Structure formats: structure tokens, C-alpha cells
Amino acid sequence: MIKRFNTIDGETLMTMPLKPINFIIEDMLSEGLHILAGSPKVGKSWLALWLSVAVSKGEDVWANKVKQGDTLYLCFEDSQIRIQDRLFDITDEATKTVNFCTENALLGGELEDRIVTFITEHPDTVLIIIDTLQMIRNTSKDNNYASDYSDLTILKKLADKYGIAILLIHHLRKENDKDPFNRISGTTGIQGAVDSSFILVEETRGSGVATLSCVGRDIDYREIKLKRGEDNIWQVISDSFENHDLLLDDIVILLSDFMKDKDYHKSTPTELADELSKNRDDNISSKTLTKKILQNTMELEKRCISVVIRKSNGKRLIEIARNRDDRVDEMSTP
Known part of the structure; x- marks a missing residue:
């Protein structure tokens, strides 16, 4: 039996109807796997919590429309009382469509099974946030390029299969770099496996002012200057994005x-x-x-x-x- 690639020619491809990109957060977060990286205590978890609540309630994120649905925040570095305290800071009311779990599960079997079960029980799921990437990885494995890419590909396939966005919270290296994306901890296999990367870098420690740099397959490069308010919600100061x-x-x-x-x-x-x-x-x-x-x-x-x-x-x-x-x-x- 002769094996062939299943090809499509360019002329046909450019004249056939295309399925539009399904954004969970308009022009920012599409279906697929994404990473949000930042220094410790910069406010990544506050941002992740607010995103999970906003999407579950159908509220705009920085004037970008969202696809409302169930969300799951796997907050493996926090306790329920800490999440409760933070919820009271960022919202007057949380709905039953935003869900939290503090029980850790490792990538490579248990985590994927629990995610699939959650999606089955919550078919309107649109966003899952995992805080942090390091908490779900097997520490006995070498984190080389192949390992980084292989681990994240598991989550990428899940996101694509079920049409959801999975956002991984991760850390940055301490070393400075002109390209903030080079500071993502781990090998370039991490950047290669995800659909988009978001880097949150504070101007000076404790200033509450930071830049969110965004790059991805389905989005234009974008820099959003943010300020964290008294309610710990990040608000936009300026946005480089212009959609022509x-x-x-x-x-x-x-x-x-x-x-x-x-x-x-x-x-x-x-x-x-x-x-x-x-x-x-x-x-x-x-x-x-x-x-x-x-x-x-x-x-x-x-x-x-x-x-x-x-x-x-x-x-x-x-x-x-x-x-x-x-x-x-x-x-x-x-």
C-alpha cells in the first residue's frame, strides 16, 4: 500500500471557506495552549483569578469581548481561604460557573484525566488556568527541549480537541534580556509548544505598574501597560494594539x-x-x-x-x- 501525504494545493486553500479563529478573549486568547509568565509576586495569580471570574461572567477584559462559559482555575500553590480572600477583593459576586481546585495533580495521566472529566461534567467550559506549570510536572524528569515540548503538547492536544483555552502560569528567569520572551524559564520547547506567550514584567519592584507583552500564532504582537488598583485588578494605562x-x-x-x-x-x-x-x-x-x-x-x-x-x-x-x-x-x- 502506497502511503501519501494528505495535501491541499494553494489555489484551493485560498478559495475555500475558513473556520474563523475562536477567541475566548477577543484578539488576545484563542482556543489552544498559552503561557503567562512573570517574576514571583508580580501579580500573575491575581491576573489569572480575575480572568477566570471575568470570562465566567461574560465581562469584557480590557474592552475585549469574551466568550462566556465555565472556567476552571487550578490554583495548586494556594489554599481555599486565600482564594476566598482574593475573590472578595476583585468581585462583589462570583458565579457557579467559575470553579477552583487546590488539589495537585501531575501531568502524564492523572491531570489529563481530571481535566477531561471536568469538561465532560461542564460541557460549556471555555477556559482552564493552571497555576503553576512547575507544580504539574514530574520532578524526576530532565526538563530538556524534548521533555518541555512533549509535556506541553499533551495539554495542547486537549485544548484543541475540546475547543478550549488552557493558560499556564509560569516563572521568568532572573537574568534580564532585551527580548522578554527569552526570559521564560525552561527551554525554547515551551515557547514552541504554546500558541501564544504573555510576559508580565513590573517596571520596578512593588510599583504596581507592569507591561504585558503578548505574542502568538493567532494574535499580533502587542504591549499593554497595566497598573494594579487597590482591588488588585490590573487596569490598562496604554495599549499598543491597533486593529486595522x-x-x-x-x-x-x-x-x-x-x-x-x-x-x-x-x-x-x-x-x-x-x-x-x-x-x-x-x-x-x-x-x-x-x-x-x-x-x-x-x-x-x-x-x-x-x-x-x-x-x-x-x-x-x-x-x-x-x-x-x-x-x-x-x-x-x-
Whole structure:
């Protein structure tokens, strides 16, 4: 039997509808495995606790929308009374959808089994936080590159399988480095295995002002300057992030309005981008337009708009058809 790679050619890939990235925290934390590293006592656990509560309640995180659902905070370095004290600091009310566990379990069998059981019993789970990475690792193993990558891949597969985000709390090396991500304790296998890394570095010890550096496969590089308030919640002072791409709702609304008086439209992506850019402060690029359409085909179909992207005589064309339906005008209203 001849074995082959299951391949897909570039032309097909660039014309097929794509499943949009599922963010638990918009533009920050997607499905998958992530790491939050910082120096001891910098406030990582306070941040993790607040995130677990905010996501469980569906509250925005620094003006970023969240996917509300059950959360699990595995706080293996804390006690229930400490968690209780901290909860009273950061919130007036915690719901039953935020869950805590202080009983330690090791990676390599028991931890994974307990995570799967929790997800089975809480099917609306969206976020699991593990505090800390070191607490779940077998100390008898050598933490070389292969070991680091192998251990984290176990958690990565769990996150991908169940469509959740797993956030690992970890430490930084004491040595300074121009690149803060080089300070993550362990080998580069840790950075290689995770989908994104977040580094929390305080300006000066005890100042309560820190920079959260963010980098990942599904997010742009971002630096967020934070200040810890009296309630121990980190608040944004400044944010380097500027999103010039269309938001999901933008492309749906734009095409719905564009097709309101049309049953059919055919043009190149550049021509359509120019049309949609009229009366806007920013120009929509043809690449962004094509990508966003492919990511939102299901949402467009709900509004009775079908889109086909194909090549003809060497040119890429976008064909849009609208099926008249009384529901369309209602759905196109944001």
C-alpha cells in the first residue's frame, strides 16, 4: 500500500471557506495552549483569578469581548481561604460557573484525566488556568527541549480537541534580556509548544505598574501597560494594539448593505474592496476582504448571501448572490 501525504494545493486553500479563529478573549486568547509568565509576586495569580471570574461572567477584559462559559482555575500553590480572600477583593459576586481546585495533580495521566472529566461534567467550559506549570510536572524528569515540548503538547492536544483555552502560569528567569520572551524559564520547547506567550514584567519592584507583552500564532504582537488598583485588578494605562482589519460584524454588515438592492454581483477582490471602501476613513485591502469573506461564509449565508471565490482566465473573481427573504433586512441591522 502506497502511503501519501494528505495535501491541499494553494489555489484551493485560498478559495475555500475558513473556520474563523475562536477567541475566548477577543484578539488576545484563542482556543489552544498559552503561557503567562512573570517574576514571583508580580501579580500573575491575581491576573489569572480575575480572568477566570471575568470570562465566567461574560465581562469584557480590557474592552475585549469574551466568550462566556465555565472556567476552571487550578490554583495548586494556594489554599481555599486565600482564594476566598482574593475573590472578595476583585468581585462583589462570583458565579457557579467559575470553579477552583487546590488539589495537585501531575501531568502524564492523572491531570489529563481530571481535566477531561471536568469538561465532560461542564460541557460549556471555555477556559482552564493552571497555576503553576512547575507544580504539574514530574520532578524526576530532565526538563530538556524534548521533555518541555512533549509535556506541553499533551495539554495542547486537549485544548484543541475540546475547543478550549488552557493558560499556564509560569516563572521568568532572573537574568534580564532585551527580548522578554527569552526570559521564560525552561527551554525554547515551551515557547514552541504554546500558541501564544504573555510576559508580565513590573517596571520596578512593588510599583504596581507592569507591561504585558503578548505574542502568538493567532494574535499580533502587542504591549499593554497595566497598573494594579487597590482591588488588585490590573487596569490598562496604554495599549499598543491597533486593529486595522475588518471585524467580523463589519464585513457581514458591509456586504449586506452592498447587496441590499442587488441579486447578483461579480468583480475582482480589488474592485469589490474599492466599492466597499467608499465613505470609509480606512481602505479595505483585497487580501483582507477575501480572507474575511471566507471566514464568515456561514454568517453571510444566515443572511441569505452566498459567496463564491474562483479563478477565471488567471484572475480571481468574487461572485455574490442574494436570495430574497423577509428575514434579510432584519438580520442586516447590527
